[in-house]
Amino acid sequence: MKDCYEYHLLTAHTFESVRKPHYLDWSNYPSPYKFYDGAPRFKLPPFKAFTQETIDTLYRLCLDGAVEELSLQEISNLAFSMNGITKVENFHGEPFGFRATPSAGALYPFELYLFIRNVPEIPDGIYHYQPYDHSVELLSRGDFFESLQTALCCSIETNCVAVITTIYQRSAWKYRKRAFRYCLLDAGHMVSNGVAFLRSVNLDATALSLFKDDLLNRLIGVDGESEFSLCALIPQRPALYWGEEFEPPAEFPESFPVLRKPIHVPEIEKAYTLSKMENCEFYRELPAGAPTFPEATSLPLSEVLVRRRSRREFTGRAIPFELFKLVVESSLLCFPSDWGFPKTNLYLQVSNVEGIPDGIYGISEGKLALIGEGNFGREMAYLSLGQSFVSRANVNVIFTYSFSDGNCRRYREGVIEAGALGENLYLSSESLGLGACGIGAFYDFELQEFLSLPDRELPVYIVSLGSL
Structure with a gap:
C-alpha cells in the first residue's frame, strides 16, 4: 500500500464484501x-x-x-x-x-x-x-x-x-x-x-x-x-x-x-x-468566519451535549426551510482549524423540506446548487447498507474527499473535518428538536456513481437528520 487513496479503495464496502462471514470475538x-x-x-x-x-x-x-x-x-x-x-x-x-x-x-x-x-x-x-x-x-x-x-x-x-x-x-x-x-x-x-x-x-x-x-x-x-x-x-x-x-x-x-x-x-x-510529519515546514491556513447572527432560539449547548444521541426514529414529516437553513449554515460553513478548511465537499439529499424541491444539492460558496431533482430517499437507504431510517430523513449530508494525490496527512485531515462537521450537525439538530445519526458504512463505489463523482472523489461520511 503506497498511499491513502489506495487505503481508501482497499477498505471500500461492496455488495459482496459486506456479505462475507465476519465473527466477533466477544472474549x-x-x-x-x-x-x-x-x-x-x-x-x-x-x-x-x-x-x-x-x-x-x-x-x-x-x-x-x-x-x-x-x-x-x-x-x-x-x-x-x-x-x-x-x-x-x-x-x-x-x-x-x-x-x-x-x-x-x-x-x-x-x-x-x-x-x-x-x-x-x-x-x-x-x-x-x-x-x-x-x-x-x-x-x-x-x-x-x-x-x-x-x-x-x-x-x-x-x-x-x-x-x-x-x-x-x-x-x-x-x-x-x-x-x-x-x-x-x-x-x-x-x-x-x-x-x-x-x-x-x-x-x-x-x-x-x-x-x-x-x-x-x-x-x-x-x-x-x-x-x-x-x-x-x-x-x-x-x-x-x-x-x-x-x-x-x-x-x-x-x-x-x-x-x-x-x-x-x-x-x-x-x-x-x-x-506522519517530522518538521514544522508548513503554513497554517486559518478560516475566517462571517459575522452572521440570525434570530433563532435553540437549547443551551450544555444541555445538548448531555442529551445528544444517535437518533434513527425519523418520521418523515416536513420541516420548514428556515429550520433546514439554520442547521446547514451553522454546522457546515466554517470550522476553526489549521488544515486549510474546507478539505471536504458536501452533497445534500433533501426530502420534504418546505420551500425547496426534493433532490440532490451541492454547496458552493455557501449556496445550494440543485444537481438532480427527485426523492432519492430509498436509494440513499440502499446505499447506506440498507438502513431503512435513512429513507425517512429530511436531509442526508454526504461528505466526500477529492484525492488530488494520495497524501495521507491531507486525507487524515479531510476525514477528521468530516467528523467535526458531522458532530456540528448532531448538536444543531438536537438543539432544534430534530434528530441526527452518523453513518460510516455505505457502498463506496455505488455512492460515488450515484452522485456522479469524478474518479478520485470518494465518500467518507454520511449524516442523516430529520423530524422526530
Missing part, C-alpha cells in the same frame, strides 16, 4: 477505558451547565474569541464535553457509559490528554482524562509547555491544551481494516465538541492537525503504534513555533491493556505511518 471485547497503574488521580468538579445557546455558538465558531487561562471548572467542562459519560445503561449485565462524543459501534477508540499549568487546585503536568469517574490522572509532573510548543509547532499563550489520540484496536475489533476511517471521524467528533464548548464561553479555539507526530506521541507517553495522536485543541489561534529538540519525561506510569489479545492491522499502521 476479546475491548475495554472502553484506559487505566494507569498507580497514577495520582484528581477528581474534577462536576460538569456545570451554562446558558449559551447552541445555534448561536455554532455560528460564531470561526470568529475571534478571548485568549485567557482556563479555571479548573472550565477544564472540567471541556473534558466532559469531549469525552464525558452522559448516560449509563446495562450491557450484558454490566453498566456501560455512553459518551458526549458519538463513536462508531460505541467502541470509543479515542483518549484525551491534557497539558495543564497555573491551576491552583492541581499540580502542573501532563494528564490523562478518565471518563470513568470524571477525573484526571497525573502522568508526569511539571511544566511541559516548552516541549509541547516544539511538538505542536505552535507558540502557546494559555494554560490548557488538549490532545486526542486513538487506540485503533478498539475499533478494529469490529470494523477491521476500515476502522482507521472511524477513528478519524471520531477524532473529529471529539474536537468539534471541544471547540463548541470553548466558543460557548467566548474563548478562542483552534483544532490542530499539523504537528510532529513522533515527538507528540513521546511527550504523552504513547507508543505511536497501538496508540497515536490524531489531533490537538488549543484555546487560541496558533502562531508557528520551531523550538529545540527535547527529551520527553523519563518515566510514565504503566497502563493496563484494553484488549486481552492485541489486534494488529497492517493497512491501518501503514496509513498512519504514511501520514
Whole structure:
C-alpha cells in the first residue's frame, strides 16, 4: 500500500464484501477505558451547565474569541464535553457509559490528554482524562509547555491544551481494516465538541492537525503504534513555533491493556505511518468566519451535549426551510482549524423540506446548487447498507474527499473535518428538536456513481437528520 487513496479503495464496502462471514470475538471485547497503574488521580468538579445557546455558538465558531487561562471548572467542562459519560445503561449485565462524543459501534477508540499549568487546585503536568469517574490522572509532573510548543509547532499563550489520540484496536475489533476511517471521524467528533464548548464561553479555539507526530506521541507517553495522536485543541489561534529538540519525561506510569489479545492491522499502521510529519515546514491556513447572527432560539449547548444521541426514529414529516437553513449554515460553513478548511465537499439529499424541491444539492460558496431533482430517499437507504431510517430523513449530508494525490496527512485531515462537521450537525439538530445519526458504512463505489463523482472523489461520511 503506497498511499491513502489506495487505503481508501482497499477498505471500500461492496455488495459482496459486506456479505462475507465476519465473527466477533466477544472474549476479546475491548475495554472502553484506559487505566494507569498507580497514577495520582484528581477528581474534577462536576460538569456545570451554562446558558449559551447552541445555534448561536455554532455560528460564531470561526470568529475571534478571548485568549485567557482556563479555571479548573472550565477544564472540567471541556473534558466532559469531549469525552464525558452522559448516560449509563446495562450491557450484558454490566453498566456501560455512553459518551458526549458519538463513536462508531460505541467502541470509543479515542483518549484525551491534557497539558495543564497555573491551576491552583492541581499540580502542573501532563494528564490523562478518565471518563470513568470524571477525573484526571497525573502522568508526569511539571511544566511541559516548552516541549509541547516544539511538538505542536505552535507558540502557546494559555494554560490548557488538549490532545486526542486513538487506540485503533478498539475499533478494529469490529470494523477491521476500515476502522482507521472511524477513528478519524471520531477524532473529529471529539474536537468539534471541544471547540463548541470553548466558543460557548467566548474563548478562542483552534483544532490542530499539523504537528510532529513522533515527538507528540513521546511527550504523552504513547507508543505511536497501538496508540497515536490524531489531533490537538488549543484555546487560541496558533502562531508557528520551531523550538529545540527535547527529551520527553523519563518515566510514565504503566497502563493496563484494553484488549486481552492485541489486534494488529497492517493497512491501518501503514496509513498512519504514511501520514506522519517530522518538521514544522508548513503554513497554517486559518478560516475566517462571517459575522452572521440570525434570530433563532435553540437549547443551551450544555444541555445538548448531555442529551445528544444517535437518533434513527425519523418520521418523515416536513420541516420548514428556515429550520433546514439554520442547521446547514451553522454546522457546515466554517470550522476553526489549521488544515486549510474546507478539505471536504458536501452533497445534500433533501426530502420534504418546505420551500425547496426534493433532490440532490451541492454547496458552493455557501449556496445550494440543485444537481438532480427527485426523492432519492430509498436509494440513499440502499446505499447506506440498507438502513431503512435513512429513507425517512429530511436531509442526508454526504461528505466526500477529492484525492488530488494520495497524501495521507491531507486525507487524515479531510476525514477528521468530516467528523467535526458531522458532530456540528448532531448538536444543531438536537438543539432544534430534530434528530441526527452518523453513518460510516455505505457502498463506496455505488455512492460515488450515484452522485456522479469524478474518479478520485470518494465518500467518507454520511449524516442523516430529520423530524422526530
